[in-house]
Amino acid sequence: MATLLHLDTSLFPREGSVSRDVAASFRAAWEEQHPDGTVIYRDLAANPVPxxxxxxxxxxxxAAADRxxxxxxxxxxxxxLVSELERADAILIGAPMYNFTIPSTLKAWLDQVIIMGRTFGTGPRSAEGTPVTVVASRGGGYGPGTPRESFEFVQNYLGKVLGEDGFGLDVEFIVPELTLAESSPGMEGLIELAKSSRAQAHEAAETRAKTLASSLVG
Structure with a gap:
């Protein structure tokens, strides 16, 4: 049976969190394909790792014998934590942008599971090739060509640490943008774009989950 490792990091509950909401769409589609599978779930905001x-x-x-x-x-x-990572057939991470980068709780998890010579580095890595989907929600627009492109340290960082330069995982980002448009003065003109971005993110999450789940059937 397939195993999904699901990490949420938003400070807010699902009704107030785009990353949690989109990640939930992924998980629901995954579980439709693998109703008897295993989901290892960690809410790093509610229960942070040290x-x-x-x-x-x-x-x-x-070495273990010398500790x-x-x-x-x-x-x-x-x-x-590393055993959970190694058991997973797929990984789902909700990573909202906080102050231009990832939540500190996600960084704490990463620091715990980065073990040189086992999960990380230049040699064989124990979770190498595992597909990871990152829901990288953000309140504004930070894409190529935008005024704040250089402030984007979520995809830039996670792409390096999760990808070939780090864990060697197969990384795909889903990026709902402008999530603060409906609540922030001055962003009223971006509300429809925000709604469209969120809808596209849900669709991408469901498609990604079904594709990955189907590849593991049987």
Missing amino acids: HLDGVGAAAGFT TPEQAAAFEIREE
Whole structure:
């Protein structure tokens, strides 16, 4: 049975979060194809993982047999999170833009699961090739040619860390834009564009989920 690892990071519930809402469309389409499959779900906003500390970092560079009791204890959460990553047949990440970059809770998760020589680096990587879909919602427009293109540090960062330069995952972004148009003064003229972007994101999420799920059937 197929396993999906689903991470949400928005501070807000689904009714107030485009990333959660679009990710939910992906998950619903996935579960239609794999009703008996497994979903490993982590809401990193509601239940954040601890930040990586010096002890946990050192444990990642120390053979299991040589770790101190303190290092072994610190590595337990890393092992749990990495095992979830390695078990997944597909990964879904909701990554709204906060202050031009990813939520700190997602960065904390990444720091825990980046283990050189196992999940990350230049050699064989334990989750290499796994498809990952990132719902990268953002309140404004940061695409190529826009005034704020250079402020975009969600796709730029995650594309590097999740892709060939990092975990070696097969990365695809779904990017609903202008999510603040209906609530921000001065953005009224962008409301229809925002609605269109959100609708396209839902459609892309459902299509992506069905395509990935179908490739794993049987």
